[in-house]
Amino acid sequence: MNSSDLKALAKDLRVSIIDMITEAKSGHPGGSLSAIDVLTALWFSEMKGVPSGSPDQERDHFVLSKGHAVPALYAILAKKGYIPEKELKTLRQTGSRLQGHPDRVRLPIVEASTGSLGQGLSVAQGMAMGYKMSGSKSRVYCMVGDGEIQEGQIWEAALSAPKFGLSNLCVILDNNGGQIDGPTDEVLSLKPIAEKWRAFNWEVLEINGHEFDQILGAFKKARELEAQGSKKPVFIIANTVKGKGVSFMENKIEWHGAAPKADDAKRAVEEVRRG
Numbered sequence: 029m030n031s032s033d034l035k036a037l038a039k040d041l042r043v044s045i046i047d048m049i050t051e052a053k054s055g056h057p058g059g060s061l062s063a064i065d066v067l068t069a070l071w072f073s074e075m076k077g078v079p080s081g082s083p084d085q086e087r088d089h090f091v092l093s094k095g096h097a098v099p100a101l102y103a104i105l106a107k108k109g110y111i112p113e114k115e116l117k118t119l120r121q122t123g124s125r126l127q128g129h130p131d132r133v134r135l136p137i138v139e140a141s142t143g144s145l146g147q148g149l150s151v152a153q154g155m156a157m158g159y160k161m162s163g164s165k166s167r168v169y170c171m172v173g174d175g176e177i178q179e180g181q182i183w184e185a186a187l188s189a190p191k192f193g194l195s196n197l198c199v200i201l202d203n204n205g206g207q208i209d210g211p212t213d214e215v216l217s218l219k220p221i222a223e224k225w226r227a228f229n230w231e232v233l234e235i236n237g238h239e240f241d242q243i244l245g246a247f248k249k250a251r252e253l254e255a256q257g258s259k260k261p262v263f264i265i266a267n268t269v270k271g272k273g274v275s276f277m278e279n280k281i282e283w284h285g286a287a288p289k290a291d292d293a294k295r296a297v298e299e300v301r302r303g
Contacts, residue, residue, distance in 0.1 A: 029072050031240035037107070038068045042273050042300045044103035044116060050293040052120040055128065058283045059173060060100040062204040062237070062268040069243040070169060070200075071104045077166075086165050089155055091140045093148025094173035094202060095129035096285070101138070102126050110137055146179025148172065149199060153185050156197040156261075167251070171200045175207025178216045183228075190229035193259035198250045201263065202237065204270040206281050221265055230263040237266030273300045 029037070041064050049055035070090065077087020092101050099119065106113045111125075118124035125135040129143030139155070142148040152170035159166045176182065189197055201221070209215050218224075222232045231253050235242040243266070250262040270284070271277025274296040288296055 031244065034065075034068050034072060034240045037072060038065050039273075039300055039303065041068060041100070041103040041107060043297050044106065044113075045099045046274070046288065046293050046296050046300070048099055048102065048116040048119040048126075049287045050290065051117050053287050054120050055099055055287050056096040056285045057099075057274075057277060057288065058206065058270040058280070058285075059094060059097040059202065059204060061272045061274065061277065062270050063094070063097045063171060063202045064100045064103070065238045065240065065272070066200055066202065066243055066266050066268075067100050067104060067171070069240055069247065071108065073244060074247040075167075075169065088166055089139050089152075089168045091142065091148045091152040091155070091168070091170045092130055092138070093142055093152070093170055094145065094176050095141075095143035095148070097171075097173070097202070098126075098128070098130050101130065105137060111135075145173070145176040146181040149182055149185040152199070153189050153192075153194065153197060156189070156194045157192055159196055160192070160194060165196075167196045167198060167254075169198050169200065171202055173207070174201060174203045174205065174212045174218060175209075175215070177201065177218060177221075178212075186225065186228045186230070189261045190259075194261045195254040195258050197261040198247070199261065199263050201265050202268055203265050204268045204272075206270045206279070206284060208281075208284050210281055225263045229260060231258060231260045232263050232265065234265040235267070237268035238272060273303055275299060 045060045075088040105111045119126045120128045130138040132141045140151045156168040226232050233246045235246050246264045277283040
């Protein structure tokens with residue numbers, strides 16, 4: 029899909045995110061909306077193969093380490109036909125497969141159960157190591173959050189992934205500037221992000237996480253680096269806007285983990301469709 033197609037698709041996915049969180053009366057719209065453009069490009073243009081459960085040994089893999097943004101992933105899985113669209117309305121309900129964080133036991137199509145922040149990158153690293161050892165051409169993609177990378181386990185993975193030459197590992201930072209307790213710069217500053225990851229021996233790319241040409245270009249560059257012989261994993265800093273697409277949610281910490289009421293949801297959907 030080209031950039032125009034992806035942009036139009038992302039609008040539909042934003043509507044799905046708003047609708048399911050409103051129905052659930054619970055969830056995380058801010059980070060789901062900031063991440064959806066990158067995830068749309070990843071799932072509909074970049075990754076090859078199909079999700080978990082396929083016998084295809086060369087398919088790509090995805091771990092959503094910032095598990096609270098799972099409404100974005102569920103919207104994508106429904107759009108691709110891997111789960112029924114009507115099932116989105118069961119988000120966060122007792123007994124539903126669509127829990128508030130990815131649950132591989134209930135929904136094996138997801139690659140890993142995540143939600144305890146900081147752990148998903150280690151899972152992705154282990155997968156990438158396995159594929160390197162087996163000679164598989166599969167690539168592993170992992171999305172982390174900016175508040176999440178304050179966690180110590182992230183930095184253990186950051187240290188060890190380059191040691192093992194995991195050029196098949198591509199990590200995307202959803203750098204939206206906010207976490208549940210406030211702006212990341214105030215809670216625990218991450219800066220300078222790019223310099224830190226380069227110092228840990230990663231290839232670092234920085235993009236606007238809402239510009240599809242830049243997103244696709246970064247994924248292409250990550251593949252090219254491996255093809256050219258780089259042994260380094262790739263870290264993509266996707267600068268995004270929390271609550272992107274809904275004016276009253278954008279850059280508002282209070283929308284990190286609050287569901288919109290019906291009137292707010294209607295207004296949000298109208299804005300997304302006009303945007």
